[in-house]
Amino acid sequence: MYDFTTVPNRRGTDAVKWSGPQSELPMWIADMDFVTAPEIVAAMQTKVATGIFGYEEPPAAFFQAISDWYAQEHHAHLPQAWQLLTTGVIAALNAVLRQFTHPGDQVVVTAPVYHMFYETVETAGRHVVSADLNYQRETQTYALDFAALKKALAAPTTTAMILCNPHNPIGRIWRRNELLQIAQLCQTNGVLLIADEIHGDLRLDQLDYTPAFSLPIALQQRLITLISPGKTFNLAALHTGVAIVANPQLRQQVAHALAAYNANEPNLLTIPASIAAYTHGHDWLLALRHQLQANYQMAQAAIAALPGVTATPLEATYLMWLDVSAITPDASDLCAFLEAQVGLRLSPGAQFRGNGRAFLRMNIACPPALLTEGLARLHRGCALYPTQRLS
Ligand SMILES: Cc1ncc(COP(=O)(O)O)c(C=O)c1O
Structure with a gap:
């Protein structure tokens, strides 16, 4: 029904991926x-056909579509009220890090991990400290190093952790019990936990992915989950995502941070594309x-x-x-x-x-x-x- 076989010609389309030499x-x-x-293309075409592209704000239907998506795809309860529109995961990460940490602070990651985490932390003048994942060469598998995590999170200058779930580039879906332990450790140490879950819809086997926002509410006092239709539906150029924050006080602070960095506004296609994706995708x-x-x-x-x-x-x-x-x-x-x-x-x-x-x-x-x-x-x-x- 859908065509995943025809090779598209992306050369000359401004695609970063296809901007190299012809033979590459x-x-x-x-x-x-x-x-x-x-359905996403059609919704965008309908929008473009209106010819009027003034300032916009997301309607309730935008957030409801995302709540419905997480209920249906992941059996996770996501209230509309927990969601804040962002201009993408890294834009939100940047705003949040600058709001909630200070220059010189340590931000914990689990390397090897998505390279933009380092760039975002370091260009903000913060330091990355990694609790490196343990690698088993015989099975080519990785595991969290909880002893290293505990130590990194307990350091007095550590104020935030960025988790990647599922984990780019090692392809792991972190299990619920692993997420619980991480969230607990962050909470115990007063560390802000930012879960980048942009790959959450892209599970390949029958394994369930547990969204961080579905952990017990008691563990969500300082937890921000970042999601986006960008990876799932190949909409990177849409520059759209959602920050999910259960704690109302924290949510208000995140909303301010996003506004301060102009990371909270929809673009021309954000609303129709997202609603179509999460409703019909x-x-x-x-x-x-x-x-x-x-x-x-x-x-x-x-x-x-x-x-x-x-x-x-x-x-x-x-x-x-x-x-x-x-x-x-x-x-x-x-x-x-x-x-x-x-x-x-x-x-x-x-x-x-x-x-x-x-x-x-x-x-x-x-x-x-x-x-x-x-x-x-x-x-x-x-x-x-x-x-x-x-x-
Ligand atoms: C883990 C992860 N987070 C974020 C992004 C980029 O997100 P955005 O384009 O919404 O900033 C990517 C893109 O590869 C990614 O792999």
Whole structure:
């Protein structure tokens, strides 16, 4: 019913992903080479056809659509009143960090993690302290290091933690009991917990994702959950998200912070696109997840046959995390080699810090024809690398 097979031509469309050389196959930045749900496109077209684009504010229907979505997709209760419109997850993160922490404060993350966390914290003059995830090389799996977390959260200068759930780039969905422990530790230490859940809808298997805002209310005194239709529906350029805050006093402060940084206003397409996505997007999302699952299986099989490369099990997101430590201790060098020699652009794991130096991140959200080509280039490049780079 939906077309996830036709290869779109995104060159010349201002797409960041496709702005490289003609011969380059981009599998790095996190957007999808899929057309979004037709209902979303139609809602945007209807809006554009009005020809009048004055100031707007989100109606109750906007927040209700999101509440209904979380009830249906995740069995989670989300009151309309808990929601604040934002101009995207990172814009909200930036505003919140600057409002609730001070220059010189420590902000806790669990590396390797989404690189923009570092940039946002550090450009605000705060410090990142990481409770690095523990990596088991035999199983390619990661786990939270609670001893390290406890220590980092207890430090007197730590005032905030940013959690990524599901976790980009390692693809884990944090379990409810893990979230409970993190929320409890933050609460005990008076640390503001910011949960970035932009990938929450993109689970690949039957595992449930637990939204942080569905934890017991007693653990939500200083908890902010950030969500967005951007990843789910491939609407990054919409620059829209929602901050979810259960505590009314905290919510008021978050609202002020968003306003102070102009991170609280809808753009021309925010309202129609979001309402259409969250109201009519269920079937499209289901079909997308089937396609992503099929892509993941194809990529897993190809990588299993590729000496020196192993993949972390993907529970959610469309970003595969490839351990290339058997090929090179410096994955950035392999990444540059792949780009130069076989025209395959991946993300170097080093940008996510932690043990990322041994990894590459590969975006598999594309039509199977592109994925097949990308995997072939990966094979070719990894086979060439030891002879051409290391000789
Ligand atoms: C974990 C995570 N958070 C946030 C973003 C970006 O969100 P936004 O475009 O709403 O700022 C991304 C994009 O890749 C992401 O992976």
